Amino acid sequence: MVGNNNITNCLRVIRNAWHFYYALRSVFKVACGSIGIALLTYMVSPQFCKSAV
Template sequence: MVHNVSTHITNCSRGIRNAWHFYYALILVFKVVCGGFGIALLTP
């Protein structure tokens, strides 16, 4: 019983960690895209 609970907690934390990695990757892509658009708009 205790083992199942600890395994469940580990799986939850792993899912949260993966979600954070996905979130940071998404923000990085967003910044790159926005930066690209900003440069394209600023250059005549």
């Protein structure tokens, strides 16, 4: 039979893994969002429109 302390440690590890996953996901979304905004800003700039024609 598994002791309560062992179950608690396993749950703590799982909780920490989920926190790490969500933190990493948030950082990735912010980084990619910034790149996307920079690309869109460049594409709607007057210099880009003149060079595309």
